[in-house]
Amino acid sequence: MSVLVYIEPHKGNIKKTSLEAVSYANKLAELISSNVTALAINISDEGLKAIANAGADKILSVNNESLSATNIKALAEVVNSAIKEENATTIIFAADGTGSSVAPYVAAKQKAGIIAGTIDFPIIDGNKLIVQKNVFSGKATALYSVDTAIKIITLTPNSIQISNTKRSPNVISFAPTFDAANGVVLKSFKIDEDIAKGGIPLADAELVVSGGRGLKGPENWGIVEDLAHALGAATACSRPVADADWRPHHEHVGQTGLAIRPNLYIAIGISGAIQHLAGVNGSKTIVVINNDPEAPFFKNADYGILGDAFKVVPKLTEAIKKLRI
Amino acid sequence: MKILVPISQVPDTTAKISFINNDTTFNNAGVTFIINPYDEWYALVRALELKEAGKAEKVTVIHVGPTENEPTIRKALAIGADDAVRIDGDGDSSFVAGQIADYAQKNDYSLILLGKETISYNSAATAGLVAGFLDWNFVPYATKLDVNGNTISLEQEMDGGVNQLSSPLPLVVSAAKGMALQRIPNMRGIMAARTKPLQVVTPSTDFPVYTKVESYTPAKGRTACVMISEDNIDELVDLLHTKAKVI
Ligand SMILES: Cc1cc2nc3c(=O)[nH]c(=O)nc-3n(C[C@H](O)[C@H](O)[C@H](O)COP(=O)(O)OP(=O)(O)OC[C@H]3O[C@@H](n4cnc5c(N)ncnc54)[C@H](O)[C@@H]3O)c2cc1C
Numbered sequence: 001m002s003v004l005v006y007i008e009p010h011k012g013n014i015k016k017t018s019l020e021a022v023s024y025a026n027k028l029a030e031l032i033s034s035n036v037t038a039l040a041i042n043i044s045d046e047g048l049k050a051i052a053n054a055g056a057d058k059i060l061s062v063n064n065e066s067l068s069a070t071n072i073k074a075l076a077e078v079v080n081s082a083i084k085e086e087n088a089t090t091i092i093f094a095a096d097g098t099g100s101s102v103a104p105y106v107a108a109k110q111k112a113g114i115i116a117g118t119i120d121f122p123i124i125d126g127n128k129l130i131v132q133k134n135v136f137s138g139k140a141t142a143l144y145s146v147d148t149a150i151k152i153i154t155l156t157p158n159s160i161q162i163s164n165t166k167r168s169p170n171v172i173s174f175a176p177t178f179d180a181a182n183g184v185v186l187k188s189f190k191i192d193e194d195i196a197k198g199g200i201p202l203a204d205a206e207l208v209v210s211g212g213r214g215l216k217g218p219e220n221w222g223i224v225e226d227l228a229h230a231l232g233a234a235t236a237c238s239r240p241v242a243d244a245d246w247r248p249h250h251e252h253v254g255q256t257g258l259a260i261r262p263n264l265y266i267a268i269g270i271s272g273a274i275q276h277l278a279g280v281n282g283s284k285t286i287v288v289i290n291n292d293p294e295a296p297f298f299k300n301a302d303y304g305i306l307g308d309a310f311k312v313v314p315k316l317t318e319a320i321k322k323l324r325i
Numbered sequence: 326m327k328i329l330v331p332i333s334q335v336p337d338t339t340a341k342i343s344f345i346n347n348d349t350t351f352n353n354a355g356v357t358f359i360i361n362p363y364d365e366w367y368a369l370v371r372a373l374e375l376k377e378a379g380k381a382e383k384v385t386v387i388h389v390g391p392t393e394n395e396p397t398i399r400k401a402l403a404i405g406a407d408d409a410v411r412i413d414g415d416g417d418s419s420f421v422a423g424q425i426a427d428y429a430q431k432n433d434y435s436l437i438l439l440g441k442e443t444i445s446y447n448s449a450a451t452a453g454l455v456a457g458f459l460d461w462n463f464v465p466y467a468t469k470l471d472v473n474g475n476t477i478s479l480e481q482e483m484d485g486g487v488n489q490l491s492s493p494l495p496l497v498v499s500a501a502k503g504m505a506l507q508r509i510p511n512m513r514g515i516m517a518a519r520t521k522p523l524q525v526v527t528p529s530t531d532f533p534v535y536t537k538v539e540s541y542t543p544a545k546g547r548t549a550c551v552m553i554s555e556d557n558i559d560e561l562v563d564l565l566h567t568k569a570k571v572i
Pocket of ligand 1: 253255269270271273292295
């Protein structure tokens, strides 16, 4: 009986969200007096050390280049083998990258109940796990219970702290069989230009600077990017901005875009429509910059500046740079 | 090739979300329901485009839910689906996905195309569960999909870039923004929808409900917003640094 945690292949590196998943597994194992096995797929030695530190008692390390991050079916087969090998009863995935897709695939195979996108540690009630998650796009939370023999939980990025346990687990090389024939094939990967230049992916960013229609046009995004660079933040936008192709679709946050919960969300020239708020109200701190005192976003913010974005944002960038020196 | 498009019913995006029975039940009094936008705008419309291009024979929408949800199914028919199936039951995502997988298998569908997640329960689990029950290939979060004979080519935004993928059929695909553009049903579509076939199927008993919502809590609003003068930006930075401790 153990808690298994899935560490997804990511160009050899370890993602922050994977370490959050290990930390979650570590806490759960403590609560049910079990131990943690990490299933690390194509992870470097340095990555394995980080997994150990976040709280793994044992690591099954799979090294197989033919196991691609785009072949969900094959990845699920590998997880199923690990469940059998470890007699695992709870499996934790980061709700990020391949994790949110491999998890349900495995759940179907294992006849396991799945709760996707938890935001906090579980409560133990006998054989039941009680798990909290966001529902209605952040307009509410729900407590779910699951009592199947095998349980699957995925963890929303940036919901918990990474633990620091200084453990030295056994690393065991694990080579399960899987069928890669007739699978999904990766033809090519084109990196996003912003990311290539050192930009931060939005999904797991701790700081986010977001722009709306108030910025008037794509040519004005320099002030948003400068502020993001000064902070080390990712950039995001409202839906009309993505729809007008001022910014790429993957920056669209809200009820019909990405839902994010960074530590800091700075909204510039965004009115704060209910569908926008739904995707960002999980943020710890919200700052709103808008020249309309009636903008609804001010009612859903922690700090507000009433003023013209074109004047305020460059000043904010300078002030941040001073702090960061 | 026949395409199956599972559709979910969700509260309208502007609906007030509240709960009854000691916060254990969603309060649907006065709530307008819509087709989950990801299912409607992207999955259904792309399936219809493929049929119009002669790349699919038929587009069927499937919904797992009670009789009172039929107006939502009729809307999908008005947008252009050929026919519809309602599985007469309700449950968690494992139950719903199991019913969809079972119907697809028994009725010879080879492409299942649905939205990446619902805007109600936000689990993004149904597509993966369907694929797992069927043991089919699975491409999540696809932003483009085309058909060339028996091969499907796709694009997917992941990890700060775009993956170009290909897969043989059968295949489950979850659709994200970019795959197609919303279509508003016209009068002819709405009239035609009234007489299009809507088959009601008894749920299979092979797929139990595994999870249960014990209670809901409405999201807390924020306490009053602290307004800072634009001439005093340093104060904001200081508050973010020393009080909120986020930078
Ligand atoms: C089904 C459905 C789903 C939706 N999903 C989403 C979603 O996921 N995400 C989303 O964002 N929206 C979504 N929307 C759209 C949403 O309702 C709003 O229309 C949208 O969020 C508005 O975007 P905005 O705030 O950028 O633009 P606007 O509402 O036009 O607001 C612009 C703001 O900029 C301010 N401004 C103007 N000039 C300046 C200046 N010089 N300095 C400072 N401020 C200035 C204005 O005061 C105003 O508040 C959805 C709508 C529907 C119907």
